[in-house]
Amino acid sequence: MEVVLIACGSFNPITNMHLRMFELARDHLQDTEKYRVVRGIISPVGDGYRKKGLIEARHRVEMARLATKTSDWIEVDTWESLQPDWVETAKVVRHHYEELKAAQRDQGEDGTVSCGKKRRMEEEHPSTNEAQPPQLFLLCGADVLESFGVPNLWKPEDVEELAGHGVVCITRGGSDPEKFVHQSDVLWRHRRNIHLVREWVTNEVSATHVRRSLRRGRSVRYLLPDAVVTYVKEERLYSAQSEQKNADVVLAPLARYADAGPS
């Protein structure tokens, strides 16, 4: 079965940890011999998210592009970053799934592939079911999975939708994702779509730490791909000033609660 992985996030900036997540997920899935990971999508969040210190989407997208230039399967998608308002992850996943389905239909209708060739392709790749689009798995951390199991936190149909697509959860020591799957009826039902990847070599590179080092004029080489380090330097990204961006506004998901606040 073909699989596409999608990771959403600020990527502010993209780090080697983000890239490693994709590699770990692909290895894990292909080890099962049930899946063939054909594509990885990095979807940086739009500026409308209003997170403090979030620099412009065009820079974050460009850095992600530079980071994945040498990869033959991971790419950056700008749809989310181009939306005027912040879009929650479930909608991003929905959008990309629709695109995958549409691409599948177009491929199926391609009259230029001869009957003979189609038969040969099917013989070579018997697992490829041309009627089915590739599965789209959300690549995420254990916190996302756990949040699905919290009663009444999300709309049940939305949890069904995301868990129904599939989730690849990269976990480190200290969390016990098998436990939440076991303890939640919803997650238990979708357990075959929930893939838990243990990161045995912990990689503690966080984007926050990287931004802090940059503000202090310290080297971030080997935390980020070289091309990204160069870009950050040339564009003079991540200063004390950039870190204050959005300090006065409310994070998009919380905006409606702040609206109920004092006049």
Add this chain to the structure above:
Amino acid sequence: MTENAKTHVILLSCGSFNPITKGHIHMFEKAREYLHKTGRFIVIGGIISPVHDSYGKPGLVPSKHRLTMCQLAVQSSDWIRVDPWECYQQTWQTTCSVLEHHRDLMKRVTGCILSNVNTPSSTPVIGQPQNQAPPVYQNHNNLANKPTAVKLLGKVSESLGRMCCARPSMDRFTFIDENANLGPAMRYEEIELRILLLCGSDLLESFCIPGLWKDSDMEVIVGDFGIVVVPRDGADTERIMNHSSVLRKHTENILMVKDDVNHPMSIVSSTKSRLALQHGDGHVVDYLNQPVIDYILQTQLYITASG
């Protein structure tokens, strides 16, 4: 005050909810309104946590009914949800352990909730913005909020002082970091998130009953977490505060909601509701939401006198 410097709050209410009344919902709404008015808080969620069946209170109907009734009561709320964790445990949980459970859970899932992985449910902790990008809020001056200010102010400004000092102390954070999980509060990047216990003045009063609460638990609840109190039934909250040393010690962590003492909701109670149901008293519609009443009639709960 900058929006991100405000404390983001989740209000947690523990109790029998036997049954849940309009008074309970009023308590949540009043507390949220009051906290927002102080300008120091943003209430991002409310949690109703019914007590475990083994609590042993006479007349306590099975948790599955109490949970269902709570769900019915908040089904149209966009910020309050019902959490069954307590009910699902092997045995009754202390208020302290419930607070700690929810804090620890929020520590783990805050990041992804704030990134809003999903379209929020109709009773979410975090919701989805309905409008365009919000306007930039005005930067208010940071009011002095040292606890000692309350003692310095005279009686006249005591209530004002209480408002100014309402914010739990900030000195617990020694550094600003991503998802720093220090002590009682959670942090997601710059956002401080606290869980506060929401209760009526009757619970506060119970702190004064010797032997009812463990001293260490009271310290944790009031000292580490903080409480939001909605007075009811004309309670003398000042007398209650003066009566307990734990409460006196942590006045800055106790937020007393100013509500109209003559508000009809202040006299509503689950006990009155149960009696009204047993006697077929029509006043029950003043106490309980219609979907809850319908459920009770359907399942014949509370109709026979018990306990």
